[in-house]
Amino acid sequence: MSPQKIANSPTQTCMRKMGMxxxxxxxxxxxxxxxxxxxxxxxxxxxxxxxxxxxxxxxxxxxxxxxxxxxxxxxxxxxxxxxxxxxxxxxxxxxxxxxxxxxxxxxxxxxxxxxxxxxxxxxxxxxxxxxxxxxxxxxxxxxxxxxxIFHDVRHRLIDFILAQANENGQQTDQGIQFHCDLSIEDISMLIGTSRQTASSLLNNLIRDGYVAREGRSRYTITQPEQLAALVE
Amino acid sequence: MSPQKIANSPTQTCMRKMGMxxxxxxxxxxxxxxxxxxxxxxxxxxxxxxxxxxxxxxxxxxxxxxxxxxxxxxxxxxxxxxxxxxxxxxxxxxxxxxxxxxxxxxxxxxxxxxxxxxxxxxxxxxxxxxxxxxxxxxxxxxxxxxxxIFHDVRHRLIDFILAQANENGQQTDQGIQFHCDLSIEDISMLIGTSRQTASSLLNNLIRDGYVAREGRSRYTITQPEQLAALVE
The missing domain is CATH 2.60.120.10 (Jelly Rolls)
Known part of the structure; x- marks a missing residue:
């Protein structure tokens, strides 16, 4: 499955790329x-x-x-x-x-x-x-x-992760790997919540096996379809 | 005081006029x-x-x-x-x-x-x-x-009222009168809340003497400075 394939949630093609x-x-x-x-x-x-x-x-x-x-x-x-x-x-x-x-x-x-x-x-x-x-x-x-308006913070965090993978993700044996050098504080300000909340929600996704984190800036979506299904 | 004068809150020049x-x-x-x-x-x-x-x-x-x-x-x-x-x-x-x-x-x-x-x-x-x-x-x-992100529903309702007055308000002896033929339901969908909440917040502003309502579509801001001060 290509990284593009997971981008089927309507809000998912979105987050925060006003860049041109x-x-x-x-x-x-x-x-x-x-x-x-x-x-x-x-x-x-x-x-x-x-x-x-x-x-x-x-x-x-x-x-x-x-x-x-x-x-x-x-x-x-x-x-x-x-x-x-x-x-x-x-x-x-x-x-x-x-x-x-x-x-x-x-x-x-x-x-x-x-x-x-x-x-x-x-x-x-x-x-x-x-x-x-x-x-x-x-x-x-x-x-x-x-x-x-329509989605809670967890949904917005998942949208953010899927959008990152969609933008620079690589398919690997472990799942879709992507690079993101934004800190948890940076991410919290993108999704409109506190650093504590963003951190705890991300840790839950890691603990539940949807996402793995390697080092400071490399992530793997280990269950892309299941992660996308959470926000469908 | 001209209606323009009350437009000093940063979000107030705003609400919902993408019209050109x-x-x-x-x-x-x-x-x-x-x-x-x-x-x-x-x-x-x-x-x-x-x-x-x-x-x-x-x-x-x-x-x-x-x-x-x-x-x-x-x-x-x-x-x-x-x-x-x-x-x-x-x-x-x-x-x-x-x-x-x-x-x-x-x-x-x-x-x-x-x-x-x-x-x-x-x-x-x-x-x-x-x-x-x-x-x-x-x-x-x-x-x-x-x-x-930064304001609650009451703040957004007041911003909406001030923006309406700013756009088509007339100074009268009673205050700044403006015309708005949107229903409470219309307004609730503009400020992102339920009809019930919008209605109750508007009624509070009327009861507290900031705003008066005449008929279905005519409003007077009886205390423009005090109303604007609520969101400063």
Whole structure:
């Protein structure tokens, strides 16, 4: 069974990939027909933990992640909720109600939204790509709302695990192995719960034999069909 | 105090206006420079309660509401959650995980997303408008997530009331009067709770003197500052 096969729960194709790597935007922009598009972008480095943008900030910029990983999150008083992580090749804008921070040392290409818009006018085919990207971001936020409204935390954790496997899983003799270097605290902020709850739910899945964990960042779904069945 | 003045809670500018009437898209499209843009749209009527689109349907269309009101909602088993209502001049797409139904008898202009994209290529300035619209839709969904994660139902109800007043409120001697023809059940599905809970919370706000209700669809916020302070 391929990892794709387990992705049949409606919320499962979702969690938290607003990233646009699948569009390979950097690759696309290297095509001769887009020559000049990236000229006005400036490159800037951010150290792990550094804030890239705040909600309500006046400057409205579009950025592409060159290296590293950035976290997009909502915050209220002491609480945080992670909307998504952006990886190499992902594109996003600073002008939202979300915070953006460097989750690892990161290097970005930035340009003002105004200049970006002018550029797209010069390369109108890119407007299709932009519409696709915004559509996917929107789709991800609808997935999040769906999860929050209709499903409990355990369901959201299982969705997260299945989505990770779906994205980078490899079939092995033991099951579907995938790599995920997010900490339990990171995961808890993605599914909207406390670190303690996320940890205890994950340990239950491990104890019940659905998932195995090797080291800090490697997991195997030992019973993929049964795990998917838990959220059907 | 103008109705705008009370809109200082972060989530308050939000609830459930993904509609794009403020862009007056139909007005804009009547400009000579956009002549021909609407030519390939077909007009179609939907009776109150009729489904306009289902998640996962193959046809991917863009539509503009000419008359009436459509409801965009998520559903799971017996439960529904309303994302937004679209009114005259609002634009949306059918190709999302949401259901769209006619909340009143409605008339829409529809076109396939592919043709719509081709049209935008012919009128590249429209890509700015489209980006704005998608950005606003995205922003509304982030508001919803923010409300669901960080605020309880009472907070979301107050946000809803303040947003309604902000959108169509009139200052009167009694306070800020606004019109809202949504039923308590409609409102409960917008804020993600049961009809009973929404009704009891609204009655508490009325009993405590923050809000008065006249007839089925007219409300007055009698103590706007105090009401806004409840969610600060």
């Amino acid at each position: 790597s699948q569009h390979g935007i950097l690759e696309q922009l290297k095509q001769p027909k887009y020559e000049g598009f990236l000229d006005d972008f400036r490159q800037q480095s951010f150290a792990k933990g550094q804030l890239i943008s705040l909600p309500g900030s006046a400057n409205n910029e579009v950025f592409i992640v060159l290296t590293g990983r950035t976290r997009v999150y909502l915050a209220y008083e002491e609480r945080e909720f992670t909307l998504c992580y952006l990886e190499e090749g992902d594109i996003f804008a600073t002008h939202t109600r979300a915070f953006v921070e460097a989750a690892k040392d990161s290097s970005l290409l930035l340009v003002s939204a105004r200049e970006f818009g002018q550029k797209v006018l010069q390369f109108p085919e890119l407007s299709f790509l932009m519409t696709d990207i915004l559509g996917e971001v929107l789709s991800s936020t609808l997935d999040i709302i769906d999860g929050l | 009437s403020q862009h007056g898209i139909l007005e804009q499209l009547k400009q000579p420079k956009y002549e021909g843009f609407l030519d390939d749209f077909r007009q179609q009527s939907f009776a109150k309660g009729q489904l306009i689109s289902l998640p996962g349907s193959a046809n991917n269309e863009v539509f503009i509401v000419l008359t009436g009101r459509t409801r965009v909602y998520l559903a799971y088993e017996e439960r529904e959650f309303t994302l937004c209502y679209l009114e005259e001049g609002d634009i949306f797409a059918t190709h999302t995980r949401a259901f769209v139904e006619a909340a009143k008898d409605s008339s829409l202009l529809l076109v396939s997303a592919r043709e719509f994209g081709q049209k935008v290529l012919q009128f590249p300035e429209l890509s700015f408008l489209m980006t704005d619209i998608l950005g606003e839709v995205l922003s509304s969904t982030l508001d919803i997530i923010d409300g669901l």
